[in-house]
Amino acid sequence: MAAGPEQGRFDDPRLAESLRVGDVIALSEVYDTYAPFLYDYCHGLLRDRVEAAGALRNVMVAAREHVGGLQTPERLRGWLYALARKESLRRRDSPTRHVGQEAAEVDDGELSEEQFARREERRMLALSALAALSGRQREAIDLAARHELDAVDLAGVFGESAEEAAVLLGEAEATLEAAVRAALVARNHWEDCPSLSALTETWPLSKQAARSVMRHVSSCPTCGERNTPRLPADRLLAVLPIAALPADLRLDVLGAATDPERADNRRAIAAWAEPFDEWGWPLPYQPVVSRARERESSRRKGPVVAAVAAVVAAVVLIGGSVAAFTGGESGSPDAASALPSGGSSSPAGGDPSQSPGDPSAEPSASATSASPSPTRSSRSPSPSKSPSKSPSASPSRTRTPSSRPTQPEHPRPPQPGRLAASGCDMDREDACTVTVTAVGGPVNWAVTGTSGELSASGSGRLDAGESARVRVSRTNGWCWGEETGSVSFSPHASASVSYC
Numbered sequence: 001m002a003a004g005p006e007q008g009r010f011d012d013p014r015l016a017e018s019l020r021v022g023d024v025i026a027l028s029e030v031y032d033t034y035a036p037f038l039y040d041y042c043h044g045l046l047r048d049r050v051e052a053a054g055a056l057r058n059v060m061v062a063a064r065e066h067v068g069g070l071q072t073p074e075r076l077r078g079w080l081y082a083l084a085r086k087e088s089l090r091r092r093d094s095p096t097r098h099v100g101q102e103a104a105e106v107d108d109g110e111l112s113e114e115q116f117a118r119r120e121e122r123r124m125l126a127l128s129a130l131a132a133l134s135g136r137q138r139e140a141i142d143l144a145a146r147h148e149l150d151a152v153d154l155a156g157v158f159g160e161s162a163e164e165a166a167v168l169l170g171e172a173e174a175t176l177e178a179a180v181r182a183a184l185v186a187r188n189h190w191e192d193c194p195s196l197s198a199l200t201e202t203w204p205l206s207k208q209a210a211r212s213v214m215r216h217v218s219s220c221p222t223c224g225e226r227n228t229p230r231l232p233a234d235r236l237l238a239v240l241p242i243a244a245l246p247a248d249l250r251l252d253v254l255g256a257a258t259d260p261e262r263a264d265n266r267r268a269i270a271a272w273a274e275p276f277d278e279w280g281w282p283l284p285y286q287p288v289v290s291r292a293r294e295r296e297s298s299r300r301k302g303p304v305v306a307a308v309a310a311v312v313a314a315v316v317l318i319g320g321s322v323a324a325f326t327g328g329e330s331g332s333p334d335a336a337s338a339l340p341s342g343g344s345s346s347p348a349g350g351d352p353s354q355s356p357g358d359p360s361a362e363p364s365a366s367a368t369s370a371s372p373s374p375t376r377s378s379r380s381p382s383p384s385k386s387p388s389k390s391p392s393a394s395p396s397r398t399r400t401p402s403s404r405p406t407q408p409e410h411p412r413p414p415q416p417g418r419l420a421a422s423g424c425d426m427d428r429e430d431a432c433t434v435t436v437t438a439v440g441g442p443v444n445w446a447v448t449g450t451s452g453e454l455s456a457s458g459s460g461r462l463d464a465g466e467s468a469r470v471r472v473s474r475t476n477g478w479c480w481g482e483e484t485g486s487v488s489f490s491p492h493a494s495a496s497v498s499y500c
Contacts, residue, residue: 452485
């Protein structure tokens with residue numbers, strides 16, 4: 001990887017010990033050694049120069065605060081990448097993160113016109129091949145090929161065992177090799193196969209086209225016989241752009257790590273990096289429910305409980321009135337069946353945020369109907385007072401209250417329901433489908449927004465139990481790692497979407 005110290009020449013144990021001492025000289029040496037690589041990695045995850053700079057600053061501060069717990073100082077470089085990934089994913093999950101300003105590319109020096117054209121050609125080939133990999137595979141191959149991390153370091157970065165990291169890296173390398181071969185065939189022999197020509201209308205290949213080309217080359221007799229040169233991953237990825245480290249970031253990092261007036265900020269940054277395992281490595285980032293979401297959940301719970309209580313009270317009142325006029329018992333099976341079953345009304349693919357133990361979920365109707373309706377059968381009028389006993393009575397005869405016919409009741413409007421939304425995972429595709437379902441009554445729904453690099457639209461009306469499907473698409477080209485966004489719906493529902 002260009003624009004940084006020569007790879008393979010890091011002195012991790014000495015730098016780790018220097019960082020433990022805590023002086024500014026030690027921190028500046030660590031920064032000068034690792035910052036160009038870490039900034040490029042953070043920028044690959046965040047795709048924004050402002051966020052990447054903030055992530056690198058926090059990594060250096062957290063490293064200075066937590067290096068005392070690192071049990072393997074010879075793994076300092078991999079440990080810094082683990083901190084960088086956790087901080088970058090934390091920032092990427094923020095709804096207020098900065099987006100849209102990618103960093104400038106490191107200058108490769110004066111290139112002749114021929115050299116520039118050759119580099120661009122190889123870069124398009126690399127992008128076409130990488131498009132066929134999943135985001136996690138791209139991240140693993142990039143860390144191994146350009147940043148020279150081994151399986152042990154990858155295990156610490158991803159928070160898994162060395163065996164799992166080795167399997168991930170092996171799968172990524174195998175997929176990349178097949179993707180490079182397919183991209184070379186597509187670039188050099190597309191005119192020889194009409195089916196291949198139809199898949200290669202754009203260059204570099206899109207994510208969907210790259211995977212289609214790879215499948216086609218592996219099964220086509222004509223394309224499968226083509227000989228292509230083997231390109232190692234490090235040579236292939238060496239032509240990719242490298243994010244240029246901001247010149248003024250060094251002073252900002254050193255100030256953030258040493259300024260006495262920023263001690264509270266350093267403690268907060270150190271807390272964001274926690275928790276750590278027994279070896280002193282940061283555990284993988286886990287999204288947390290924000291306080292705003294918790295308050296929103298509490299606000300939703302109040303109206304839901306009040307609505308359920310109102311429905312139960314209305315059923316009890318109607319049941320009592322029916323018993324008063326018909327002599328029936330309010331505890332009969334027919335009266336009990338008037339209550340909807342809250343436990344069975346939620347679809348299997350409902351809102352994942354409302355688990356069985358979630359206090360924000362709707363209370364079960366069976367729990368609210370435990371109190372029996374008051375029995376009024378003793379006050380029922382006697383059948384002997386029925387008007388049918390005196391058909392010859394004169395019109396002027398006064399009717400008893402028991403003989404007064406009841407007025408027909410107007411049908412009550414259906415109770416509004418709530419909207420449940422199930423998330424989806426794009427895996428290796430460019431889109432997936434979110435399902436919304438009306439629970440407990442009719443719902444007028446609409447897509448109100450998205451987070452992350454996603455787009456979705458739709459609206460409609462659902463009767464109780466009905467579902468609708470909403471297509472969610474990625475708006476970015478291709479990306480590193482695993483990203484998560486969401487689709488928001490009215491009324492009060494959201495669905496998580498994993499992509500890349």
